[in-house]
Amino acid sequence: MAVTLADVAARAGVSSATVSRVLSGGYPVAGGTRSRVLRAVAELEYVVDGPASALAAASSDLLGILVNDIADPFFGIIAGAVQGELDSGADAPVPRKLAVVCNTGGSPERELTYLTLLQRQRAAAIVLTGGAVEDPAHRAPLAARLRRLAAGGTRIVLCGRPPLDPPEPGTEAAAVPEAGQVAEPEARPAAAVRGRSARRSARGAVLTVAFDNRGGAHALTEHLLALGHRHIGYVAGPSERTTTRHRLAGHLAALAAHGAAGPDRAERLTVHAGGYDRSCGYRGAVELLRRAPETTAVLAANDTVALGVCAALRDAGLRVPLDVSVAGFDDLPFSADAAPGLTTVRLPLQEAGARAGQLALGTRPAPPGGTTTVPHALVVRASTAPPRAGA
Numbered sequence: 001m002a003v004t005l006a007d008v009a010a011r012a013g014v015s016s017a018t019v020s021r022v023l024s025g026g027y028p029v030a031g032g033t034r035s036r037v038l039r040a041v042a043e044l045e046y047v048v049d050g051p052a053s054a055l056a057a058a059s060s061d062l063l064g065i066l067v068n069d070i071a072d073p074f075f076g077i078i079a080g081a082v083q084g085e086l087d088s089g090a091d092a093p094v095p096r097k098l099a100v101v102c103n104t105g106g107s108p109e110r111e112l113t114y115l116t117l118l119q120r121q122r123a124a125a126i127v128l129t130g131g132a133v134e135d136p137a138h139r140a141p142l143a144a145r146l147r148r149l150a151a152g153g154t155r156i157v158l159c160g161r162p163p164l165d166p167p168e169p170g171t172e173a174a175a176v177p178e179a180g181q182v183a184e185p186e187a188r189p190a191a192a193v194r195g196r197s198a199r200r201s202a203r204g205a206v207l208t209v210a211f212d213n214r215g216g217a218h219a220l221t222e223h224l225l226a227l228g229h230r231h232i233g234y235v236a237g238p239s240e241r242t243t244t245r246h247r248l249a250g251h252l253a254a255l256a257a258h259g260a261a262g263p264d265r266a267e268r269l270t271v272h273a274g275g276y277d278r279s280c281g282y283r284g285a286v287e288l289l290r291r292a293p294e295t296t297a298v299l300a301a302n303d304t305v306a307l308g309v310c311a312a313l314r315d316a317g318l319r320v321p322l323d324v325s326v327a328g329f330d331d332l333p334f335s336a337d338a339a340p341g342l343t344t345v346r347l348p349l350q351e352a353g354a355r356a357g358q359l360a361l362g363t364r365p366a367p368p369g370g371t372t373t374v375p376h377a378l379v380v381r382a383s384t385a386p387p388r389a390g391a
Contacts, residue, residue: 081353125360131243216345217250235284237301281308303328341381
């Protein structure tokens with residue numbers, strides 16, 4: 001049940017009128033009283049209604065899209081695809097809505113703050129993109145906030161991050177469709193009655209469009225192993241992100257399956273660079289070469305990190321791929337034009353963003369279990385080759 005103004009007043013030990021004065025900011029209130037009211041607001045997670053407060057049962061035409069970094073093509077492509085679903089034409093069953101892109105900068109606190117602001121505006125839907133922070137201190141309040149929003153009628157879609165209730169370890173692979181397949185019908189429903197049905201089925205649920213990060217990293221590592229590499233380094237992203245953990249898990253699983261590296265050696269060949277940008281890739285490669293100069297191949301957290309790895313290798317006098325092979329992840333638009341072209345895993349970012357937009361608008365039925373996983377594809381280009389003889 002939604003927290004009311006009276007609940008806040010009771011918690012703070014003041015009248016409802018006093019709470020209103022504090023929240024409006026237009027009336028003088030004693031400092032101690034103001035502090036008690038604001039503390040009660042925070043403890044109860046009371047949300048002040050925005051412009052739609054006079055229509056308590058209504059929602060706005062607002063769709064929020066939360067991204068870590070709008071300058072990163074990964075997030076830009078997904079956000080653009082989500083927004084593209086809003087322009088569905090005047091005769092479509094879904095009205096046009098206003099998309100607001102919220103740039104969190106990767107901050108868990110900003111993520112929660114934007115959710116509160118969107119709730120105040122009674123956003124019709126919210127799409128959260130990219131990997132999730134695994135810190136329980138953030139995960140628990142985030143899950144509670146999202147479920148509360150969904151229960152109140154806001155459609156919530158996670159795109160590129162795990163579901164709120166992920167499967168037990170070892171069971172996730174069963175939910176991943178075979179390459180080239182999808183976990184739900186591709187056809188977009190055209191009839192208005194199906195759109196209404198989809199909206200009803202999604203109400204109260206937090207839906208997920210997930211990426212097979214484990215499977216993609218496993219495929220990349222198997223590719224390098226098949227080329228003959230046995231000294232394979234890994235420049236990972238931020239250690240607290242689910243994307244980092246899942247991609248690294250896929251890489252390590254492939255190494256273990258081939259007996260290519262024990263736990264100690266795999267740890268020595270793994271560098272957590274701290275981010276997903278080019279500079280982190282550069283620093284990570286420098287550290288990797290310091291630890292393991294025998295490295296013949298490097299997997300990077302993503303394509304941008306891979307560019308930094310390539311730059312560090314060039315500055316060290318090493319050639320890609322003649323001396324060291326390099327592979328990325330995501331298949332961002334610049335990957336094909338890199339010199340040499342970058343071997344990577346293609347994630348269908350445009351398709352995933354479109355699906356997330358359709359789920360957020362209610363024009364696509366909710367997938368079974370609330371989660372659909374989009375397939376990955378290994379893209380082999382010129383940045384990987386067999387190791388030099390004797391390496």
